[in-house]
Amino acid sequence: MDRRPSRRSPTGRPGRHRPVALPPRYDGDHRSGSGHLRWTERHLPGSRHADLTGRLSDPEASHHFAAPSSRAVAVALARLGVGEGSEVVTYDNGGGIWAARLWWTLQAISVPAAVLDGGLAAWEAAGHPVAVGTRPELAPTGTPITPVPRPGMWTDLRDVAAISRGERPGTLVCALPAGGYAGTVPTRYSRRGHIPASRSLPGRELLDSEGHFLPVPELAARIDAVLGSSDPPVVLYCGGGVSAAVVALALTLLGRDDVSVYDGSLEEWSKDPALPLEPGG
Incomplete structure (x- = not known):
């Protein structure tokens, strides 16, 4: 950082x-x-x-x-x-x-x-230099920031479950690779599959081979193919709320502000056997 x-x-x-x-x-x-x-x-x-x-x-x-x-x-x-x-x-x-x-x-x-x-x-x-080694931890300096929480940035399990059941508006989107969404590959989490009613939009597919975001027209086309005229808010999840942030950033780049991240994602969801997970694409 x-x-x-x-x-x-x-x-x-x-x-x-x-x-x-x-x-x-x-x-x-x-x-x-x-x-x-x-x-x-x-x-x-x-x-x-x-x-x-x-x-x-x-x-x-x-x-x-x-x-x-x-x-x-x-x-x-x-x-x-x-x-x-x-x-x-x-x-x-x-x-x-x-x-x-x-x-x-x-x-x-x-x-x-x-x-x-x-x-x-x-x-x-780009030809810029890099550094090596450690730096001593800084003592807090200056005026500490005053955090101003922004509502709606995070979504919890209860709200995700309600969206999945159709009890509240919203669109669930899984940012895992296709195999993780389908449940066809090993996972770090206790069960495989995706949250019912969610769509697949792998976060890494929004980046090129060098880790840059795709050009805006291509980025918009890929996202629109999945979201279309979806109901807001768009609630993103993955395995642990990390890959989901890539999709959140991409949506922000495209000007959307109706985006939230399910922090617990599949790690939290999969721990409760009463919560359904679906296989397949």
């Missing part, structure tokens, strides 16, 4: 810097760890490592990467040197999904933020 000022749109061509490590596992075996070590090996000069498994997640939640309280985010940002008036640029080396997740977390409390389109790879490809 870079705390230098930016007045860009949600993405700018000068994310891939992986802030979280997800070793390959099988059904029901979800483990994660901080990507701090990889950050020390290569990162943008002046950047700080934002740990989505540590201070930027809720340790009391039943699922990984859960959004912490607004106050906890503000405290975590202060430790990274982000204070009132700062504008944040996020990046990663994981295809942009982690940078998008952090961006969404900051958007939810009204912190000005952008995502570096293409991430660390794009930075290096």
